[in-house]
Amino acid sequence: MTERVIKPVGRGFLFLDSHPAGCEQIVRGLTEQVEARTPQTRPVALVIGSSSGYGLAATIAGLARYGIDGIGVSFEKAPARRTATAGWYRTAATAAYAETVGSTFHFINADAFADTTKADVLDLLQEKFGGVDYLIYSVAAPRRVDPRTDTTYQSAIKAIGQAAETKSLAYDDGQPVLQEVGIEVATDEEIAETVAVMGGEDWSRWVDALEERKLLKDGFTTVALTYIGSELTGPIYRQGSIGAAKAHLEATARDLSSRDGVHARTSVNGAAVTQASSAIPGIGLYVSLLHKVLGDGLQTPMQQSISLWDQLTGEKPLDLDEDGRIRLDRWELTDDVQAAVRTKWDEATQDNIAEVADTVWFYEEVRRLYGFDVPGVDYEAPAEVDVEWPT
Template structure:
């Protein structure tokens, strides 16, 4: 037993500890937003199942369609000094949820890029399920070690072609700070390394490993989650080094779509995630988007419900001309983008707290670590030594 009071200690958008009770309650909160369906049971493999859209896709699949399968993520256990990562606690609660729903869903804590992880996961799938119906790939990592070359690749958040300056949101304590952030130009090597980390190579290797072992069931489909976003964030995201990786991901989908495999990318809308909060300008943009849309901003769990409805055939696939599933149409309408742009251009340090939903954004970041979750007593001791399921 290792109980203690856990407080949100950190700097900016990064916190050193996570709250186990808050993370667990957040999982239940998300599951409570999902209406149950009872179709034919599916088996799914979710790569990146502990956070962001991968977590939402896992919970939505479990709570809506009762999926069986395996989730893969890479989280840190609690230590004598620090709590476990938030994804560790979320996974423990997701496993409890799956059991209550009568689902057989296993969770593997390992580096998704490693061939040893693929071997472990595929042996588990072969032994327990005989194959999978769906593979959802949702990996956001700063670096990748290629197990076949042992070379380490590092992703870069940089512009392509010309340097760029963007408005960006930061926090001094709980007070929002509007900054001007300069974005350097990526070298060809930095672009190539970013593609190696965030592009489609590892997704392709997962699909190839499944097909080589005969573990894709008839009608198998696979989706990698991606983002396009606004012209306001384009220079740092879609037209930047990250965008080059996303373009590679989309090209990979076209390459994988053969021999009975349906491979697609799913373009999700903007959201507050641990990965997106680290990108300059994204925090401000999402804060403004929420100010404009309020409850009209579709959350990751709402979008994941729509994704599962389409993957199962409950609703038709909403594809664009390039064959991508579009879950972001609500974000990119002309009227929404015009309103967000007007707020963006009007934002100053003096009015940032009113022009943007900065307080909401900061609270959402804290919720990623299990804080600011209603119903949790943050002054009480809590058990931090939670076992991996």
């Protein structure tokens, strides 16, 4: 037993420790957002990136609503001198929930990009389930080592074609600070590396591996989660180096769907506060403005994940756009919502940022990513940090 009082220590949106009890409570709150059902069948799902953000929400929604069995893959740090990463504690809590609802769901802590990980996961799939019905791909990583060339690729958050500027939200001792951030132009090499990290190559390799092992069940469906976003964030996101990677992801979906026995889509999710998105200039300000406009109308990752599973299983028809993408973000991109956000974006200054944007909410959401500021948790009490990875 290793108990200690844990306080949020870090810089910007990055914290050095996470709170086990807070992370457990976050998972409990997510499960309470889903109307649990008694499953008639238990489809087998493989979720790549199951410990955080939309991948976590998709895992819990599948467990609660459709009784999925299967495997979740993520890459988290164990407790040592510091606490474990938040995803480590969230995974432990998710595994406990899976057990309570009767699902056989295994969690693998390993680099999803590695061929050895793929081999181990597929061995387990074959042994325990004989195949897979759904593959959810939700990976947000800053770098990737290609196991076949041993090349390390580093993603870049840069503009394409011409430099850009954006407003961005930061915090100084919890107080909001409005910044003007310059966005450099990406080189061709930086764009290519970003595509190598965040594009569809690794997603395709997972499907290749499953196909080679004859583990695709009839009707196999796979979806990679993506984002389009607003014109306000376009220069740094959709029209930038990240956007090039997202375009490659969408092209990969079309390629995969051309194969016999594979149904592949990208799912366009709406804006949310995640560890990945909070690192991108402009996104924090945009999301805080969006929440100011929509309030509870801002759909959570869990609400969107429930809709995704309903569409994937055929309970509801697929909501597709002209490019064949599943759209879970229509609530965000309506003309009236975007006009209201743009007005606030243009109005925002350092003097009025706390009133124009929902900065308190955003700051608390970032802290909750690490298990802090969660209602019902006593942060003055010692917490057990040596939580075991579920086996």
